Amino acid sequence: MNRIKVLWVDDEIDLLKPHILFLEKKNYEVMTCQSGTEAIDILDEENFDIVFLDENMPGLTGLETLHEIKEKQDSLPVVMITKSEEEYIMEEAIGNKIADYLIKPVNPNQILLSLKKNLDHSRLVSETTTSNYQQEFRKIAMDLAMVNSFEAWASLYQKLIYWEIQLEDIEDTGMFEILESQKVEANIQFGKYIENNYADWFKAHSDAPIMSHTLFKEKVVPEVSKKQPTLLLVIDNLRYDQWKVFEPIISNYFKKEKEEAFYSILPTATQYARNAIFSGLMPSDMEKLFPEYWRNDTDEGGKNLHEADFLKAQIKRLGLNDIVYEYYKITNLKNGKKLAENFKSLKSNDLTVVVYNFVDMLSHSKTEMEVVKELASNDKAYRSLTLSWFKNSPLLEMIQQAQQLGFKLILTTDHGTINVKNPSKVIGDKDTSLNLRYKTGRSLTYEKKDVLVSKEPKELHLPSINMSSSYIFAKSDLFFAYPNNYNHYVSYYRNTYQHGGVSLEEMIIPFVVFNPK
Structure with a gap:
């Protein structure tokens, strides 16, 4: 040496x-x-x-x-x-x-x-981190055998993320592989927990977590006041680990007041989960009360074009008619820059809601574009790519301006996403929905062990496209593949980021409140 x-x-x-x-x-x-x-x-x-x-x-x-x-x-x-x-x-x-x-x-x-x-910094950190994780490994393994509440699952997932980020840069890759195996096991157990408990969360007087449809009423509204403008930032498709790598940057401008995990509804897909946030309703109620806004999977047209209308109706229903608010959806760089340039005009609002779609576009483009597929080949690379975007985005400009203008900042998302690795065969008719992590339709044939199945969608407050419709949700890191052209389909979608199913990454997501420094 x-x-x-x-x-x-x-x-x-x-x-x-x-x-x-x-x-x-x-x-x-x-x-x-x-x-x-x-x-x-x-x-x-x-x-x-x-x-x-x-x-x-x-x-x-x-x-x-x-x-x-x-x-x-x-x-x-x-x-x-x-x-x-x-x-x-x-x-x-x-x-x-x-x-x-x-x-x-x-x-x-x-x-x-x-x-x-x-x-010697990296070596010493590596050795100490490895030693600390070895001790924590046994505790996580014990927790995994006993965990049986939504609070405990959120806590366990946050612990796994903490260690994943700690271990990603150490020299001992063996430790990282052990953690990965713990995450796989955790998702298997979490799938069983959701299968046994999810439907009960909708029963009267049940002990249920904050979910997509209760988030605005229970968590956002108490933070909004006439004394201070509030910026509600919904970053589409933001996983908990991606939020944790953003956190140090936001901490330069804002002081964190509270951080909580909440649960995305199923399917963990934008048209369901984000519409639920803004409507304050489950999908079956949206379909029934707002047929002019709701679109089912097989309907023509965009599925989440009416978030502003849903939000307006919820604000009215909650008796918040004196709240001055505006809603913006950013779907491209040009729109983001324009809103950042005009951000000062938002100070007169009590509540400004900004939906920022970039993370969603990034994850979907990973499926479509080989370059992004290469750049985001695993969770570590995906976090790094998202962080690089965030540092150079109009979104960070807005956050900086919000701090200067004295805004309260609320950061959240509609659902997470998971790197899918293993195919699960499914057969359905031509009206079966296209999502890789959930399917709805008639006469679905599937591998029972791979899915959470709902033959009575109304029990999960989901709409039925027809009388015999059912839903299936992929567990862990599985994705659905049809038998025809199977090998091409599997090689195309394997190792891409998808959402809609049952996993820690998709369902347990952040809600964070900040005040300006």
Whole structure:
């Protein structure tokens, strides 16, 4: 193993001999020099792992040297060492991306800590994370054997996401594979839980979670007031793990007041779940009360073109007639930019609702486009791609403006999505719905073990296309495939992101409330 090479730049380097001997005993290779100019020349000739740089030197100052080093080798860690506690020096050094900032006199252990923090950081984090997960693994396995409530399932899923994000960058890929197997097992058990309990959630006086159709009344309305404008942001198709990678960015502008998980209704598809949020009704009630707005799977035309109408009716039904509100749906970059440009005009509303469709478009385009399929080949890549979009989106501009204008921010979604990996054969007639994660129609033939089946849709408050209609929902990471042209169909859709079925990823989703910093 090669020794770590350190360049130490200080005009009083002779006084630091004990520190250098200490590091050499720890197996670090240390080269020294006494000026910024000399340091620049050395760095042109040799490679180093890290630089210790004195701030106060004659000739080229430490800050000037730092600037030149960063121009040549931006990724080289530089630790600034100074006698001065002047704030402007700290700020300028930090602005130039220093790795650490130490104030003289420094002791050998401070130097060693800085080296480990900057050069051994990933190894130490990896080892500690692995050790911590190994301990947590047993607890998760025990929880998995006992979990039997919607609250406990939400908590367990949040725990799995936490560890998934912690483990995704560590060097021990074996641990990540163990977690993946725990997620698979969790989804199998969750499918059984939903099969046994979902229909009961709609019975009178039952203990039920907040769901799509109760979210607005129970969670959004209590947050809306005349004293502060509220921005309700519904990011379509946003999984819980994607929200968690957004969170640090939003935290730059807003302070989180509460975060809760709620459950998407079945099917976990936009036309059902999002319409349920805005109408405050289950699909069968939407069909009955608003036949002019509701479209069944086999009907012609767009299935979620009337969210604004549903919202208007719900606000009226809840007696919120004094609330000043507006609804916007963003389906492309141009619309997003336009709303961001005009965002200041929304401050006079009590409630502004923005549905942002990008994540949905991204997941669907993954099915259609080989480039996106390559970029989002697994959950880690999918999170990364979504985060990259978010950082450069008009949506982030809106969030920044909302903070400046003093808005309360509510962030949520209609359902999540799952990477489907295994086909399940299904046969239906020409009127069977097309979704890969759920089917509704007559005379469906399917693998019983693979699905949650509802032969009485009214029990799940779902509309029946005809008298003998039933619904089937794919469990875990399955997707439905027809026997004809089976191999082509399976290779085309395997490892794409779909929604509509029963999984932790699709059903357990975030509701988060923020106030501006």
